[in-house]
Amino acid sequence: MYDEAYIEYLTNLLGTRDYFECHEILEEHWKKELPLDRHSIWVAFIQLAVSLYHQRRGNMKGALRLITKSIHKFHLHENKIEHYGLDKEKLLQLLDTLKLKIENQQPYQSIFLPIKDQKLIKLVKAKCQQLNCTFHGTSNLSDEYLVHKHIMRHRK
Numbered sequence: 001m002y003d004e005a006y007i008e009y010l011t012n013l014l015g016t017r018d019y020f021e022c023h024e025i026l027e028e029h030w031k032k033e034l035p036l037d038r039h040s041i042w043v044a045f046i047q048l049a050v051s052l053y054h055q056r057r058g059n060m061k062g063a064l065r066l067i068t069k070s071i072h073k074f075h076l077h078e079n080k081i082e083h084y085g086l087d088k089e090k091l092l093q094l095l096d097t098l099k100l101k102i103e104n105q106q107p108y109q110s111i112f113l114p115i116k117d118q119k120l121i122k123l124v125k126a127k128c129q130q131l132n133c134t135f136h137g138t139s140n141l142s143d144e145y146l147v148h149k150h151i152m153r154h155r156k
Contacts (some may be wrong), residue, residue, distance in 0.1 A: 002085065003132075004018045005029035007123050010113070013049055015128035017110060017139035018146060019056070024051035039072060041080055044073035048095070055110040056147055071095045085117030103149040 003026050012021045023046050030042035037043075047070035055063035073094060074081065081088040091114055098111060115121050121135075128135040140146060 002120060002123065003029060006084065007120075007127055008044060009049070010115075010120075011125045011127040011133075012132060014124065015051075015133040015135055015137060016131060016146075017137070019049040019053035021047070023053070033155065039073055039076055041073065041084070043120060044070050044077065047073065048122055051098070051102070056141070060102055060105055060106075064099070067095065067102055067109040069101045082116075083084060085115050085120035087114040087116045088111070090114035108139070108141070112136050 005028070008025045009022050011072060012018045012025065026042050026046045028051070029042045030040055030046065034040045047066045051066035052064045053061075053082065054066060071092075074092065078088060079091075081091055094111060094114065101109075115124070
């Protein structure tokens with residue numbers, strides 16, 4: 001029912017909190033499925049993860065730019081949000097709250113997506129177990145590699 005890439009994305013977004021990996025996973029999926037559609041809902045999910053990545057690093061300008069784009073794209077696909085196992089109203093409210101926090105220069109806090117499909121929750125929890133991470137855990141802000149992955153990934 002759900003694309004494996006989406007389950008991996010959610011596992012990284014809500015488990016490992018590896019937002020860079022979220023971007024990599026869904027970008028590859030999006031380019032295979034809808035490479036020319038820059039307004040795809042996949043792009044909205046990618047931009048959400050990248051916004052969180054920037055906010056966690058303290059790049060509020062980049063975070064604000066991307067959360068604004070993400071919100072716009074999610075609104076373009078409002079009628080599809082529930083097909084992704086999410087509560088539409090709660091998601092849009094969460095995104096607006098996140099944008100406000102970024103605008104007010106508030107520090108990063110891990111978010112919890114409003115997944116309402118219990119089957120999807122089970123799939124993501126199982127994937128979290130495989131990766132030895134906690135579903136709806138919080139981001140390890142002291143993990144320099146996680147926080148600055150786009151810079152540090154070539155150094156390992």
